[in-house]
Amino acid sequence: MAAFASIILGIVLGISEFLPVSSVGHSLVLSALMSFPPTHVTRDNFAVFIEGGALLAVVVFYSRDLFKQAQQFSHDSNVRRLWLNVLIAFLPIGIVGFLLHDWVEQTLFSPLIVGISLIVGGVAFLAVERRNMAPKTVSLEDMTTRQALWVGIAQILALIPGVSRSGATIIGGLLAGLDRQVATVFTFYLFMPTLAAASGYEIFNALRKGTIDAGLMPYFLLAAIIGFLVSLVAMRWLLRFIRNHDFQVFGVYRILFGGIVILLVMIGRIQ
DSSP states (O other), X not given: OHHHHHHHHHHHHHHHTXXXXXXXXXXXXXXXXXTOSSSHHHHHHHHHHHHXXXXXXXXXXXXXXXXXXXXXXXXXXXXXXXXXXXXXXXXXXXXXXXXXXXXXXXXXXXXXXXXXXXXXXXHHHHHHHTTOOOOSBOSGGGOOXXXXXXXXXXXXXXXXXXXXHHHHHHHHHHHTTBXXXXXXXXXXXXXXXXXXXXXXXXXXXXXXXXXXXXXXXXXXXXXXXXXXXXXXXXXXHHHHHTTTOOSHHHXXXXXXXXXXXXXXXXXXXXX
């Protein structure tokens, strides 16, 4: 049963880590329904390992581009501008997340807030997409530092459980004038430092406190591998999907799923 639950969670969280639908919300519901992992602490550790798999997936997915950019960095201003924008977008959540991490976990991390955040994010997607405003930036190389900063400020909202990292950054990108493709690709690039910092911090804390259950390690690794493989598929699918579609379907899904989370809280299925 534990292996089956690990596979299911690896699949669902590998998908929801990149699609703007909140991996936290899906983890909350599935873990409660399957009673795995068995405790709140082990569920946090479990999610961190899947995030590690997702991080590796981004690096592998863009490995050719990253290698090429490393070679061109010293003499290509476009490459330097791209990574400066990534750094600028990362700094807000890096600073605020470091300062408020414990407060967020103690104050905001509840199933009800997750459900509400899912619904609010869904409404935001519908509202942003229905503006019908032409994007100002249709190329990653043309993205400005000001737009990167707006994306970074929007990503701070992802500290609220249920908002979704990809959801916050994509909405921030759209509002800053990026087209869907650019906003999504930049989100994937931004995932590299963000996931590395978040996963590294959580693993360091878990090792320092001795909260990683060695008996569950095989299931953590299984879920991480599954999450890695599924994340590769999810990224490729999303980039193809948004060539001809907008994000409204994710807005509707978030509203419906948020309603399910709230209902499960009300009937006591999720504590």
